Amino acid sequence: MNQYYLAIDIGASSGRHILGHKEGERMLLEEIHRFPNGMTEKDGELIWDVDSLFAEIKAGMEKCAAQGKIPVSVGIDTWAVDFVLLDEENKRIGNAVAYRDGRTKGMDEEVYRIISEKALYKRTGIQKQIFNTIYQLMSLKKRQPQQLAKARKLLMIPDYFHYLLTGTASAEYTNATTTQLVSPKTKTWDIELIKKLGYPEEIFQKIRTPGTVLGSLTEEIQKELGYDCRVILPATHDTGSAVMAVPSGKKDILYISSGTWSLMGTELMHADCSEESELHNLTNEGGYSFRFRYLKNIMGLWMIQSVKKEIGQDMDYGTICRLASEETIASLVDCNEERFLAPASMAAEVKYACRDSGQEIPEGIEQTAAVIYNSLAKCYERTIGEIEEITGKQYDRIYIVGGGANAEYLNALTAKATNRTVIAGPIEATAIGNIAAQMIAGGELRDLKEARECIYRSFPIEVYEP
Template identity: 65%
Template sequence: MEKYYLAVDIGASSGRHILGSLKDGKLNLEEIYRFPNGMKDVDGSVCWDVEALFCEIKEGLKRCKEAGKIPSYMGIDTWAVDYVLLDGKDQVLGKTYGYRDSRTTGMDEKVYEIISREELYGRTGIQKQIFNTIYQLMAVKQKEPELFDKAESLLFIPDYFHFLLTGVKKTEYTNATTSQLVSPRTKDWDYELIDRLEYSRKIFGKISKPGTYVGNFREEIRREVGFDCQVILPATHDTGSAVAAIPTTKDNALYISSGTWSLMGTELMAADCTLESMKRNLTNEGGYDYRFRYLKNIMGLWMIQSVRREFKEEYSYDYICRQASEQTIPSIVDCNDNCFLAPKSMIEEVKDYCQKSGQQVPENEWETAAVIYNSLGRCYAETIGQIEQMTGQKYDRIYVVGGGSNAEYLNRITAKYTGRAVYAGPGEATAIGNLLVQMLYNQEFVNLKMARACVKDSFEIRKYEKT
């Protein structure tokens, strides 16, 4: 009888239930259910609707039952840094803020009044992003201190969904590291840092590794969806799962996890928390088996997604890529500038940036898209140079995984600007990595290298030559 594993992979714009199974040494995928997602305005705040998302999770489980393909194991991954605070009755306190909410503005300076940016990086190795959990919690302390008084626990979004399914609270390692509150040396919360910031120590639960058993479905969930299942922690940070699925057995591979964000980096066995690493704004996020994802957060396809929403007609991403490829505008923007994080109009923001920097201003949406794609390629090239300088390694190829690996024009642009061959695919890397960790738990693979070899053999990987 075929054994099924289920990855529930929830991104910033959509979620999907992907069933995985092994047959003749190859991984087979089947999408069972897909649903929309997005941040919503709640009384002037940018928030997630976690109640609606959990309903979608259960609906996807019911679809598995209807299809007669009941998973034995499952796990959920999402974006990082966002969380819920729970009271003593496990009820959500306050709003479930999204990372694009503006309440963190100025909270970095509040943190730096207590600990310098240099010491903070030395303790955590995490890239400064204004939406990191450390700054979100400072916003709670400054603006909603009553929530801390009532809070008994903090769970990141996927941990919260696992809790709703099983009744068991587990805090998963890869997501926890993005909070900028975890020590890369102890692989645990930096409680001294937490105390200095005057955050409530009790809300930070024990951290568990990917591949940890959480529990079986609660009786109420079993009745509702029609079956029982073992819930296993994947790398709950979607990038952690995507990196687990890089299709190579070589160590020190260079990758881009390409989607709403572009996460570009390599893997280290020990974090680099040096001042030079901090100056280059590189980060040391936790990975599977206590590897470190040494990478840079780049704005990524969020910019193209935002431009697409402004079009008068709905165009496919393939069509946008083709139109952008025919433009000759030379302008370049800094993809990591905060002005592109959540603008009212991405098109106008790109135009404004070009005008202020004395460059040619795009005259239409296709030139705007071309500026964004070329800017991403330039940013990738600069980031490779920084990573090579910091690691002492030379990289002749880039593995591009995730939804952005299907953007052929961007892959060609990446090869052009970086001077490296690009190996693109698989597109569903996040779900695949989620499934691999479940399979590693069930001893389908001896180790991660063997699991990655399976990915290499199971999926088409497209090569783009350097130019």
């Protein structure tokens, strides 16, 4: 009889419930439920509708029972940095504000009045992103101090959902590191830094690692669903789960977790918090089994998703890729510029960036997409050079995992721009990594090495030569 493991993978634009089980030496997947997600406006803020998301979480779990495929365990992963606050009665305070909201503008300078940017990087190893939790909390401290005063718990988004399922509050390690408030040496909250910044230390929950059995479902949830199962922490940061699914047994790998963001990097056993690393804006995010995901955040397919909504609504991504591949426009933009984080119009912003740099201005979805795809490939090329320079290692191939592994044109451009072989797939990397962590905890896989070998055998890949 199959043992089913349920991965609930929630991204910025959609979420899905994926059941996984093993047959022989292979892992098999089945999508049970899919639902939309996105930021909405409320009270002048960009927010996540976490109540609707939790209703979808339960709806998908109900479908498992309806199909007679009750999971032995479940784990949830989402994006990073965002959080909710709970009061002394465990009620949510304010909105679940989204990282693209403008509340962190200027908060970096407020933080640097207390600790310098260089000292902060040396202490945490996390690259500066204006939306990091450290800056979101500073915004609350400066503009809504009453919320921090009432807070008794801070829970990252997946930790909040796990809390609603089990009643147990925790802070999963991979997501906690993205707050820029965790020490890469002790791998726990940097309480001295938290105190220095004036944040209430008591709101930060105990850090637990992927594979931790958080507990059973609450009695209330069991009654709603009609069954019980264990809640096991995956790498709750979706990139942490996706990197677990890189289909390689090699020690030194170079990957791109490609989706809304492109996260390009390698794995280190020790964080690199050097000045050189800071200069290149590389980050040391926590990974499975205390590895470090040494990577750079690149704006990624968010740019394509945005222009599709604006000027390519009637096209699918395959068509956009094909049309872009037929264009000859040579204009390039810096995908990491802050101007592309949350512009009023992405298509217009790409035009403005080309105009500002004296390049040909793209017209229509075809040329706009071509500029974005070529710019991403160029950014990947630069990032490889930086990583190889700092690590002193050479990488002959790039593993692209996640939804972006479907972007054939971008994969081909990446192989050509970097002069590296590109291995694309698996596409469902985040859900696969989530399930792998549960299978390891459940004893069906020994460790990460065996999990990656199983993933290599189980899912198709495409190879692109330079």
